[in-house]
Amino acid sequence: MDKLSVLMLSWEYPPRVIGGISPHIYFLSKHLAKQDIKAYVVTCDFPGAPAHEVIDDVEVYRVDSYKNPSPDFATWVYLMNMNMQRETATLIKKIDGKIDVIHAHDWLVANAGIGLKHIFRKPLLVTMHSTEMGRRDGLHTTAERMIHETEAWLTYEAWKVICCSDYMINHVKYVFGLPNDKLVMVPNGVSTHDYGADKDYQTFRSKFALPEEKIVLFVGRLVYEKGIHILINAVPKILSKVNAKFIIVGSGYMQEQLLNIVRSMGLEHKVLFEGFLDNTTLMKLQKCADVSVVPSLFEPFGIVALEAMAAGSPVVASDTGGLTEIVEHDSTGVKVYPNNPDSLAWGITKVLLDKTYAQSLRNNAYRQVQEKYDWEKIAQNTKRIYEEVLGEYSKSFWA
Amino acid sequence: MRVIIFSWEYPPRVVGQLSEYVKALTTQLAASKVDVDIVTYDDSSTGLTQEPSGVKTMRVSNPVKTHIGVLTWVLTLNQEVERAATNIYYDSGKKIDVIDVYDWHFIPAAITLKNGLDIPFIYSVESLEDHRSPTAQSSYNMSIKSIEWRGFYEATKVNVKSQWMKEEIIRIYNVPPEKIAVAPTNQDTWTSNILKLYNSAGEVAK
Numbered sequence: 001m002d003k004l005s006v007l008m009l010s011w012e013y014p015p016r017v018i019g020g021i022s023p024h025i026y027f028l029s030k031h032l033a034k035q036d037i038k039a040y041v042v043t044c045d046f047p048g049a050p051a052h053e054v055i056d057d058v059e060v061y062r063v064d065s066y067k068n069p070s071p072d073f074a075t076w077v078y079l080m081n082m083n084m085q086r087e088t089a090t091l092i093k094k095i096d097g098k099i100d101v102i103h104a105h106d107w108l109v110a111n112a113g114i115g116l117k118h119i120f121r122k123p124l125l126v127t128m129h130s131t132e133m134g135r136r137d138g139l140h141t142t143a144e145r146m147i148h149e150t151e152a153w154l155t156y157e158a159w160k161v162i163c164c165s166d167y168m169i170n171h172v173k174y175v176f177g178l179p180n181d182k183l184v185m186v187p188n189g190v191s192t193h194d195y196g197a198d199k200d201y202q203t204f205r206s207k208f209a210l211p212e213e214k215i216v217l218f219v220g221r222l223v224y225e226k227g228i229h230i231l232i233n234a235v236p237k238i239l240s241k242v243n244a245k246f247i248i249v250g251s252g253y254m255q256e257q258l259l260n261i262v263r264s265m266g267l268e269h270k271v272l273f274e275g276f277l278d279n280t281t282l283m284k285l286q287k288c289a290d291v292s293v294v295p296s297l298f299e300p301f302g303i304v305a306l307e308a309m310a311a312g313s314p315v316v317a318s319d320t321g322g323l324t325e326i327v328e329h330d331s332t333g334v335k336v337y338p339n340n341p342d343s344l345a346w347g348i349t350k351v352l353l354d355k356t357y358a359q360s361l362r363n364n365a366y367r368q369v370q371e372k373y374d375w376e377k378i379a380q381n382t383k384r385i386y387e388e389v390l391g392e393y394s395k396s397f398w399a
Numbered sequence: 400m401r402v403i404i405f406s407w408e409y410p411p412r413v414v415g416q417l418s419e420y421v422k423a424l425t426t427q428l429a430a431s432k433v434d435v436d437i438v439t440y441d442d443s444s445t446g447l448t449q450e451p452s453g454v455k456t457m458r459v460s461n462p463v464k465t466h467i468g469v470l471t472w473v474l475t476l477n478q479e480v481e482r483a484a485t486n487i488y489y490d491s492g493k494k495i496d497v498i499d500v501y502d503w504h505f506i507p508a509a510i511t512l513k514n515g516l517d518i519p520f521i522y523s524v525e526s527l528e529d530h531r532s533p534t535a536q537s538s539y540n541m542s543i544k545s546i547e548w549r550g551f552y553e554a555t556k557v558n559v560k561s562q563w564m565k566e567e568i569i570r571i572y573n574v575p576p577e578k579i580a581v582a583p584t585n586q587d588t589w590t591s592n593i594l595k596l597y598n599s600a601g602e603v604a605k
Contacts, residue, residue, distance in 0.1 A: 068538070068541055068542060068545050069538035069541055069542075070538055070542060071468060071470065071537070071538045071539045071542070072467070074467060074471060075467070075468060075470050075471055075542070078470065078471050078474035078475065079470070079474065079542060081474070082474060082477075082507045082510075082546075085507075085511050086507075086510050086511055086514055087514075089511045089514040089515030090514040090515070092515065093514065093515055093516075093517070111474065111475065111477075111478055114478050114482075115478050115481050115482075115508075115511055116515070118478075118481060118482040118485045118486075119481065119485055119511060119512065119515040119516060120515065121485070121489065142465055142466070142467050143467050145465040146463060146465045146466055146467055146471060149462075149463040149464060149465055150463050150475070153462045153463055153475075
């Protein structure tokens with residue numbers, strides 16, 4: 001029998017990195033390939049990246065992401081899907097339809113996933129990394145309702161819906177009214193050995209902070225749901241107790257507004273906005289950080305917390321969404337009240353002032369990451385889901 | 400011969416003159432012993448209709464009800480058109496000779512079906528974005544034009560009603576003249592011309 005083969009659809013894959021889906025697809029497909037699965041990834045093109053290449057035994061295809069002007073982001077998504085669908089149909093025909101399952105990631109590839117499912121009559125699975133309802137804290141505009149309905153349609157068409165945390169399972173069940181037997185939880189993973197052994201980071205560190213300053217690191221898009229404004233509000237409270245440098249990595253629509261707040265507080269020398277950073281620099285920063293802060297208001301999973309744990313940086317996270325499951329208070333990190341600058345300042349100060357406590361958080365977190373969020377195990381679980389779906393599919397009239 | 404026709408209007412849904420045209424054509428085709436399936440939009444407000452004999456009509460509704468514009472509406476509706484067409488394809492033992500697509504609306508579905516399942520399609524042009532919105536250059540108009548362009552590029556043949564339209568398509572989209580067939584509706588040879596076109600498209604695909 002031929003190898004089991006999966007076709008992944010994702011709007012991002014390295015070097016195109018917009019959010020957490022890109023690394024997720026990279027690691028998942030790579031580790032699926034190690035589980036003897038033939039993995040194809042179809043994604044959007046990126047300047048300088050080839051249209052086809054093989055990365056870690058994964059066949060990566062980059063399609064024309066529709067580069068004519070589009071009226072708005074959502075319309076672009078549907079136009080991009082039109083192209084993705086066309087090129088992927090050609091690809092599947094070229095390999096004689098030898099695809100067993102189609103695995104889509106988020107509404108951004110809904111149309112392509114649904115279309116290809118029917119054209120080739122193959123089972124479709126979807127991983128819902130997030131929802132519009134969660135991202136926007138409700139549905140307020142026509143565009144938001146449209147995206148929400150597209151998500152609902154995608155989960156309806158999918159054979160199984162995978163979510164990265166128990167929190168998200170409950171969330172999508174409520175938001176789309178899905179039956180229990182359609183939902184499967186597979187955690188997101190993190191690769192500990194990518195962070196390497198301890199090296200001397202003094203020179204690197206000195207580019208960001210003075211030796212006497214502690215490094216407080218935030219990594220994430222500068223958008224409302226990530227709660228970065230809560231951290232900015234907490235900065236003076238923390239500085240009154242401990243000397244620290246706040247490093248903000250990521251970009252987003254709130255950047256200008258946040259900069260103004262920092263300026264008005266006269267703390268520009270204490271808060272650095274680094275923008276979007278390449279992976280190597282980011283990983284080094286995570287290793288140097290005396291504390292990593294995840295103050296999210298909505299967080300389906302919270303991969304940044306997991307990355308910090310793998311890098312050996314103590315984590316302070318808001319007690320919400322997937323973070324609630326990742327961080328165990330006083331053991332693998334510190335949990336604080338969401339949307340509460342006082343609570344956040346308390347957590348950060350506690351970690352920065354108590355070295356023994358911080359070290360124990362580091363050790364426990366690292367162990368936890370290795371045991372629970374290992375990509376090999378995640379790929380094995382995912383493969384089992386594919387096999388289960390194919391078992392059911394083989395009894396259907398499509399088979 | 401087995402043909403699927405895509406049209407975003409079909410009685411009782413009448414937006415322009417396309418609706419009655421497609422109905423007249425399908426009635427003629429059915430009379431000429433062609434297996435015809437119509438895939439069209441289910442406009443629930445228009446009520447019931449009498450179907451012409453021998454023509455099978457599949458009315459699909461949009462899986463996403465809320466939209467920010469015509470483009471998003473059309474592109475999600477395309478998925479249901481595509482789904483309906485694949486069901487006809489598989490139910491008929493994969494024997495579809497050609498898909499005849501009226502205007503740009505369902506071109507995306509036809510393109511995917513062509514590339515994925517080897518079903519050739521004919522792009523039948525009722526009107527062009529350049530004529531509907533002359534001088535309009537917004538990203539909305541350009542998106543529609545890009546779909547029209549892609550339709551001409553991927554279609555096996557292009558079907559128009561007049562020599563004037565043929566020249567316009569050549570002028571605007573640089574389509575090779577031999578790809579475009581003219582079948583005026585006011586001549587007795589109308590149906591036989593279209594049948595000839597269906598046959599030739601099927602031949603080219605083989």
